[in-house]
Amino acid sequence: MINYLCLKNMVRKLRKKKICFVASSGGHFEQLMMLEPLMKRYDSFILTEKTSYEVKVDGLREYYVPQVNRKEKDYLLKMLRNSLFSIYIFVKERPDIVITTGVLAVIPICLIAKLFRKKLVYIESFAKVSSPTKTGQFLYKYADQFYVQWESMLKFYPNAIYLGSIY
Structure with a gap:
């Protein structure tokens, strides 16, 4: 089961470090909130x-x-603004450290973190059982740790870590 204890191993030596928790709204954010105990344990935003x-x-x-x-016409403008x-x-x-559950709006902060040689942790969506997300496919190349919540997703992300659901 992926929970805050699993990610705790990555940050246990970083007691005075800061963590950015990032996700789109709705279900992705709800998944991220399963890590609330970790958020409260460290200096987080x-x-x-x-x-x-x-x-x-x-x-x-x-x-x-x-x-x-x-699909919106002003997609590139919004991505520039987000960046x-x-x-x-x-x-x-x-x-x-940046910990994210996706999607599109979170890509800029993830890439900025990697540009500055910070750690990136990506958790693929619980809803994705048999196909990857576009954001997951993109950030898989950059993530220091990449978690999947279904064992079946390891065929798309062979170097991912499967520990089960964050729920």
């Missing part, structure tokens, strides 16, 4: 999409980027 879905985690700073949909804002947040917060 949340980056998510700005939607009608409200994020409130006591004691954590929250930042919002515009929601991005590949610039992600640079601002990264410089302001200086996270040592």
Whole structure:
């Protein structure tokens, strides 16, 4: 079972380090919130999409980027805006680790983290049992640790770590 104890191993030596928890709104964010005990144990903040879905985690700073949909005409403009804002947040917060459950709006902060040689942890969506996400396929190349929640997903991500569900 993937839970905060599994990821704790990666960050156990980093007691004074900062973690960015990032996910799109909705189900991806709900999965990320399964790691709330880890969020509260370390100096953490949340980056998510700005939607009608409200994020409130006591004691954590929250930042919002515009929601991005590949099918919208202004998709590239939103990605540029998300990238610039992600640079601002990264410089302001200086996270040592980025932990994400995806999707598109989170890619800029993940790539910025790797550019600055920080750790990236990706958790593929629980909903993906028989096919990978586009974000997962892209970030698989960059993630220091890549988790899948279904053993069947190892055929798409052979170097991933399967520990079960985060639920």
